């Protein structure tokens with residue numbers, strides 16, 4: 001599969017994926033469809049905009065006509081859907097856009113992929129569709145879906161639609177469900193870059209509740225490699241869990257960041273908890289490891305050190321977002337072309 005439609009490729013994981021693929025697959029053409037919401041940032045694609053194997057198109061995944069036109073124009077063989085509203089807190093304060101993009105948008109892409117006979121549809125889902133764990137156990141691909149937030153409910157609805165299209169129209173669809181990613185280009189509303197940015201500026205670090213919530217952190221490049229594996233070697237109709245084998249409480253992660261920056265733990269401030277906050281996520285990724293021979297390659301110690309270093313060296317990227325200036329980059333460098 002050489003001609004690939006990537007949606008949401010100006011976001012955190014999508015832009016890392018596009019960068020990786022352009023570097024490692026010299027025969028691939030990537031059409032990158034992104035609406036450029038608040039989370040989409042062309043600075044994430046710096047150095048890639050003039051690559052002849054990368055075509056960026058500013059469009060909404062809910063626009064079926066535009067999607068079908070792109071599939072025809074670029075003879076698209078595979079579609080990878082990263083595009084989503086991705087932040088749990090925003091889904092609590094404003095759930096409607098999560099249904100529009102994550103559910104209606106996925107439906108629109110499925111219809112286009114079916115009508116245009118796309119060879120493979122890969123839905124980038126999340127471990128949050130499984131709900132929350134207690135102290136023990138892990139999510140396997142057989143764990144029943146039990147989403148708790150409007151975000152995870154919208155992602156679970158999309159997963160059901162993907163499975164329904166695969167069943168009804170015998171489409172070749174695969175679903176990946178990954179744990180928490182971290183790394184460069186992550187929007188600073190998410191826990192790790194938010195805490196990093198606040199610590200760098202000696203601002204309080206807002207820890208929800210007791211801070212003992214557990215996430216399984218995976219370096220973003222390992223997630224991107226896993227997605228490529230599933231696209232190219234995964235079995236039709238299958239779900240693949242992806243995780244870092246790296247459970248940490250939020251306070252553990254925050255203390256590592258503070259120590260690396262030489263900042264005081266007195267910056268930690270416990271604040272009101274997230275409503276309905278999932279206590280623990282843990283992924284059993286043995287299917288990926290045994291069947292597709294994938295495993296995480298970057299330890300948390302290495303990954304967090306690289307991430308901290310990147311955010312320090314790319315302070316302008318961070319301040320452009322915090323100040324809203326990243327929108328001006330689009331206006332001045334792209335919209336005039």
Ligand code: NAD
Pocket residue numbers: 007008009010011012013014033034035036037038039040041059060061062081082083084085086087101105124125126127155177178179180181182187
């Ligand atoms: P992100 O918020 O950084 O990026 C989302 C991208 O989608 C942005 O570029 C945005 O402009 C684009 N987008 C949003 N609505 C759109 C629409 N209607 N049409 C076209 N483009 C649209 O998200 P992310 O963290 O990179 O996550 C990417 C995907 O991976 C999501 O589907 C998310 O559910 C999933 N995921 C994320 C994580 C994580 O830890 N970040 C973990 C597992 C799965």
Ligand code: DAU
Pocket residue numbers: 086087088089125126127128178179180181189190191192194206207208209211213214215250274281
């Ligand atoms: O598990 C995969 C999911 O991980 C993805 O599907 C989501 O798109 C992604 O946003 C992420 O969801 P989380 O809610 O786990 O990530 P977030 O970075 O928002 O929060 C991580 C943990 O940190 C969580 O327990 C809430 C806590 N937190 C978060 C913020 C923003 C705080 O304590 N304080 C904060 O200010």
